Amino acid sequence: MAAEIHSRPQSSRPVLLNKIEGHSDGVNAAVLIPKEDGVITVSEDRTIRVWLKRDSGQYWPSIYHTVSSPCSCVSYHHESRRIFIGQDNGAVVEFLISEDLNKMNHVKTYPAHQNRVSDLLFSLESQWLVSTGHDKSISWMSTQSGSMLGRHSFGSWASCLQYDNDTQHAFVGDYSGQITLLKLDEHSCSVITTLKGHEGSVGALYWDPVHRWLFSGASDHSVIMWDIGGRQGRTLLLQGHHEKVQALRYLPLTRQLVSCSADGGITVWNMDTTRQEAPQWLDSDSCQKCEQPFFWNIKQMWDTKTLGLRQHHCRKCGKAICGKCSSKRSTYPIMGFEFQVRMCDDCFNTIKEDDRTPLATFHEGKHSIAHMDMDPNRGLMVTCGSDRVVKIWDMTQVVGSSVAAGFSHR
DSSP, X not given: OEEEOOSSOOSSSOEEEEEEOOOSSOEEEXXXXXXXXXXXEEETTXXXXXXXXXXXXXXXXXXXXXXXXXXEXXXXXXXXXXXXXXXXTSOEEEEEEOTTSSOEEEEEEEOOOSSOEEEEEEETTTTEEEEEETTTEEEEEETTTOOEEEEEEOSSOEXXXXXXXXXXXXXXXXXXXXXXXXXXXXXXXXXXXXXXXXSSOEEEEEEETTTTEEEEEETTSEXXXXXXXXXXXXXXXXXXOSSOEEEEEEETTTTEEEXXXXXSEEEEEEOSSOOOOOOOOOOOSBOTTTOOBBTTOHHHHHHHTOOOBOOEEOTTTXXXXXXXXXXXXEEEGGGTEEEEEEEOHHHHHHOOGGGGOOSEEEXXXXXXXXXXXXXXXXXXXXXXXXXXXXXXXXXXXTSOHHHHGGGTTX
């Protein structure tokens, strides 16, 4: 049911170690079991499976459990061996996995949502189960009593979730492209702020509580780093994908960000460098270089007897410019543009060749990645998607020497 591909890293790229096959429908989430050669998967085929690596080098299911509705997401807490499964019918089911990972027992069923559960997290500190759903809400429930503590509704589907245990703040991304920051209390919540920067639905969030950075990935193919701890509204735009970004993981030890997209792209960003914020796009009725009117500027078009031009923007300075004044294209990694973008002629001439040195590496997962999990202590990554295949990768040659140093025993 699982093929062993490689037993050791071969080059400075993700190395495919194993492929796990056997699901009859798309795999919505896969998580690595810490300190074990094991993976937990949940699928549209209504199954929860725990896969353990055997002496043959292949992964075989030690637990195969079927529930009443397709499984949409999972949260696993290894120390307490508690696993929470979000379902398409809005319920969250809690199980307790045995120490030998060969059996799991039902604990509780939580009526969390009225529609598909999109994401969930278990907080041991507060004994809360926090979840988001396609019923446009976030809910938090007590895992001790099983009762609902609070709920908050949004204007569109809530798609992804992160939670800060220390401050009980939740970040919720939604299909409108917004991210809402809420402070959760025992029976109520307050909206702190709304983060607006994406032009498409937010598909993935990752919170780093040390630096207090929030990373978001969206269907506009971009990643944004929000410096929450800086309290100055600083954001960094990262553009290095050709499809919607659906999974994120930040590695504090090496200050690298790993992002995965629907076309199988795996991008590793170097965040241990000075980066610049992309400028806000400026508004103007005429080109800010040649002063020719844009097509909606009827008065200037009439006065000058000229046809209006289409408006563009320089990605480096943000000025509103016409196509003739922005004929050049360039990468500019320090501002997050790893692919060529539009530049006005003046800005293009200021960019040196060293400025075009990439600050990210690009790899191919060779399947649509809907979910990803990493174990940085072992340099492992697992990806899964609609192709029903789960892939386990060795990332030690990709994510930096300080992580790889911990793997000399392998």
